[in-house]
Amino acid sequence: MTPGNVVGQDETHLCSALDAEWLTVSVHRDVVDPFRELADAAAGEGCDLAILSGFRSFDKQLSIWNRKARGDLAVLDSDARPLDITTLTDRDLVLAILRWSALPGASRHHWGTDIDVYDAAARPDGYEIELVPSEYESGGMFAPFSNWLDERIADGSAFGFFRPYDRDRNGVAPERWHLSYAPLATGFARMLTPNLLRQTIESADMMLKDVVLANLDEIVTRFVTNTNPAVP
Ligand SMILES: [Zn+2]
DSSP, rough: OOOOHHSSSSTTEEEEETTTOSSSSSEEGGGGGHHHHHHHHHHHTTTTTEEEOOOOOOOHHHHHHHHHHSSOOBBOTTTTTTTGGGOOOHHHHHHHHHSOOTTTTTOOGTTTTTEEEGGGSOOOOOOOOOOHHHHHHHTTTTTHHHHHHHHHHHHOTTEEEEESSSSSSSSSSSOOTEEHHHHHHHHHHHOOOOHHHHHHTTOOOOOOOHHHHTTTTHHHIIIIISSSSSOO
């Protein structure tokens, strides 16, 4: 594992559709087998486990970040409603973006160990998935699938997957669609030091960079390392 693998600037750890025909996104090559096991278990419940988002590069995350900072992409409040960012200080804008979007360099999606999942069998034809709480919570189309995942994770039969953003810890908003493969993600998390993150951001063409660097310790504590401690 290289520092580049950790911050999304080196893709040598990935497996893509070129290697496995059914894969529609890239993931860490050692996540493929456990994912298949989880998908087989889901199929037994009538669910069609699918990945909406897997690996995301540093440049892709940077593009999301910069578009949100410029106001080209909506910045959402805790209830997933668009915020008027012109009323925010730069620091508050940074904190608001971080609620739903990772800092470039600190996204768990850089690792290929983390995936956003849904139940393709429960998705109505033509429906575009938004990845918002209402889709996964009680009454939502993916609630039965999500509840099934809860049970598997709780009884230790989710093949190493868990939810890093299982509940609100005053950092990243709860994301019931986001799964992480713990046996690998733990190693990536350990390698993502504040120093590596600082160096990566310093050399990036990033909006609000000075504000991020000035508040980096707090950002790491609140939004990067502040995840579900119940790692399988
Ligand atoms: Zn995610």
